[in-house]
Amino acid sequence: MDTVKNETQTSNNIWRIETADKSQWVTVQAWARDEGWDLGIGDADAFFEVDNEGFFIGYIGSQPVAALSMVNYSSEFSYFGHYLVPPSFRGQGHGLRLFQSVIDHCGERTIGLDGMPSQVDNYAKWGFVAHRNNQRLVGQLQQDYACPAGIEAINESLLDEVIHYDASCTGVNRSALLNRWFSGDDRYGFVCRNGQGISGVVGIRRSQEGYRIGPLFADHPDDVGSLLLAALSVAPRGALITLDVPEKSDTRLFDLAEQYGFESIFHTLRMYRGEPPKEQEHKVWCIASLELG
Structure with a gap:
């Protein structure tokens, strides 16, 4: 069952965050395909085995507008991924609002990510330090x-x-x-x-x-x-x-x-x-x- 993380009033619509299950995550996989990320078929099954409480979608009313995963591998390490906002909802702060609301899921763990260069400055503001490039x-x-x-x-x-x-x-x-x-x-x-x-x-x-x-x-x-x-x-x-x-x-x-x-x-x-x-x-x-x- 979905878990509502928080609710705020935004432009006369309800902003809410839900902990997604695999059926809801299909929407996020479609966003990723549209962006050219080429996700592995069946990867979500493996991902949800790691931490099935670590997948989040932000909604305006019934419309999904942002997603990310904060997956806890262990008591010491988490991974941040699937940070996606559809083009028509960008520039409105939905991704940042989602991140700020769910980061506590990781607790005091070290968090890793693989991010696009255009987002590096934002990640740095949140305490992330660049380690290497991946091609x-x-x-x-x-x-x-x-x-x-x-x-x-x-x-x-x-x-x-x-x-x-x-x-x-x-x-x-x-x-x-x-x-x-x-x-x-x-x-x-x-x-x-x-x-x-x-x-x-x-x-x-x-x-x-x-x-x-x-x-x-x-x-x-x-x-x-x-x-x-x-x-x-x-x-x-x-x-x-x-x-x-x-x-x-x-x-x-x-x-x-x-x-x-x-x-x-x-x-x-x-x-x-x-x-x-x-x-x-x-x-x-x-x-x-x-x-x-």
């Missing part, structure tokens, strides 16, 4: 690829090991997210190994416009290409592929993406309010999603 890379698959030897598909028996490896890379326990991330219709995951266990992981799933890759983590740069090929092997020729790649000194993934015909179409900034998680940045080659990090 949105997009390309059309020009041929069929085979999964390289030595790469294993993720199944239920590997999931605990994958979750542990993910936490070692990100500094965050994302078990609630990952329990459903690599399984379901048109959702896949792969790992590579060294003598000590998993040394890399990649996921790919259908998206609103094609396929979206993420995460892609690897201990060693030499494994990045094999993991990328494993992901590409499940997508059909002609599919549009999207990935969000952190900028860093090792440009291995950017170089590979360029070889496959990918190009950057925009960039976002990873920002934090509070102490950032202890991420192993040299292992993070592609993030899982802009919406939940």
Whole structure:
């Protein structure tokens, strides 16, 4: 059931905020598609498993006018995403009003986000500090690829090991997210190994416009290409592929993406309010999603 967070009178209409369920969130997913965010199909199912009280929509009367998510991963870390206002309702303060009303959902947790450059100054006013750039890379698959030897598909028996490896890379326990991330219709995951266990992981799933890759983590740069090929092997020729790649000194993934015909179409900034998680940045080659990090 929806929870009304607050109500104020605005221009003879009632402004209210509701905690959204998945059926209401379909509206927000449509807004995101209109804005070109290319959300993963089925991502909302995984997102709501993390914190089903962390999705909010602001209304004027019965009209939804703003949305955002403030998802609590743990007692120490939250993620801010899906910050959307339809074009016809922008410039009226609805997004800010929504943010100010629901930020307390995060308590004293560190909050992460991936934001557009045009919003960075606003985020800075709210206490967020820029950490790095992520490039949105997009390309059309020009041929069929085979999964390289030595790469294993993720199944239920590997999931605990994958979750542990993910936490070692990100500094965050994302078990609630990952329990459903690599399984379901048109959702896949792969790992590579060294003598000590998993040394890399990649996921790919259908998206609103094609396929979206993420995460892609690897201990060693030499494994990045094999993991990328494993992901590409499940997508059909002609599919549009999207990935969000952190900028860093090792440009291995950017170089590979360029070889496959990918190009950057925009960039976002990873920002934090509070102490950032202890991420192993040299292992993070592609993030899982802009919406939940």
